[in-house]
Amino acid sequence: MKKAVGFDQKILLDHLNYTMNEASYTKKEEMYKKLDQYLIKDIKGNKSRKNAITILMKIWYLDKKTNTSIQKRAFKLLPQLDSQEKIALHWGMTLSTYPFFKDIANEIGRLASRQHDFSSSQIYRKMKELYGDRRRVEVAYQAVLTSIKNWGVVIQKKQGVYMLPEKIKIFNNNIINWLVGAAIISSKREYIQMDEVSTLSYLFPFSFNINTGLLDKSIFEITNQDINKTIIGIKK
Numbered sequence: 001m002k003k004a005v006g007f008d009q010k011i012l013l014d015h016l017n018y019t020m021n022e023a024s025y026t027k028k029e030e031m032y033k034k035l036d037q038y039l040i041k042d043i044k045g046n047k048s049r050k051n052a053i054t055i056l057m058k059i060w061y062l063d064k065k066t067n068t069s070i071q072k073r074a075f076k077l078l079p080q081l082d083s084q085e086k087i088a089l090h091w092g093m094t095l096s097t098y099p100f101f102k103d104i105a106n107e108i109g110r111l112a113s114r115q116h117d118f119s120s121s122q123i124y125r126k127m128k129e130l131y132g133d134r135r136r137v138e139v140a141y142q143a144v145l146t147s148i149k150n151w152g153v154v155i156q157k158k159q160g161v162y163m164l165p166e167k168i169k170i171f172n173n174n175i176i177n178w179l180v181g182a183a184i185i186s187s188k189r190e191y192i193q194m195d196e197v198s199t200l201s202y203l204f205p206f207s208f209n210i211n212t213g214l215l216d217k218s219i220f221e222i223t224n225q226d227i228n229k230t231i232i233g234i235k236k
Helices: 013-021 028-039 046-060 068-080 084-099 099-112 119-129 135-150 173-187 193-201
Strands: 117-119 155-158 161-163 191-193 219-226 229-234
Touching: 013 028, 013 046, 013 068, 013 135, 028 046, 046 084, 046 099, 046 155, 068 084, 068 173, 084 099, 084 135, 084 173, 099 119, 099 135, 117 119, 119 135, 161 193, 173 193, 173 219, 173 229, 193 229
Parallel strands: none
Antiparallel strands: 117 161, 155 161, 191 229, 219 229
16 A cells, blocks of 8 residues: 655745644634635645645644644744744644655755755655655655745755755743654654654754753653663653
């Protein structure tokens, strides 16, 4: 069975910010209409605009068992965020919603940890290994790359070659807790080692410090397996 791709349309940061802000108080039926009206200035084609609306709604609006809790907490954080911190929320929600996006982010983070820049062909080669050699995969990987370039988390040096800008530093502990929760959900594991969190390749755009003393005990289950190993998970 072919793995789902889903993220097949360029999504601008402005579109994400609009959706996040409106979704915190707008009913689902109204949201589709609002997005259609808002996006028409940037996306003229009906099919492309519909695809973008589907992606935006899936990231920020539609209730799913995997992201409902972090979605609600994200809305509570919204009033205190600056523009860079909002990117962290978009990133975490997209990771938890689209495994294809997470796999690309993971590969970018892995490559960037070993070399100064990376090529789009390297990313495409990995995605073909994971998702198959098909047109949909080619379209989707290009959509993700052009989207995150617009978000400012990768820089295009020249045609087909990218590098990373300076990491976004996160100091707000509430946002760090939220991002850690999103990372665990995205991992598809119940628990993750504490010392692994800050090294997760798919969190490559961000720099933050975390330890068990800073974790919100109302959100996380924390288990000390031995003196050097602590695992954390999301409370049910």
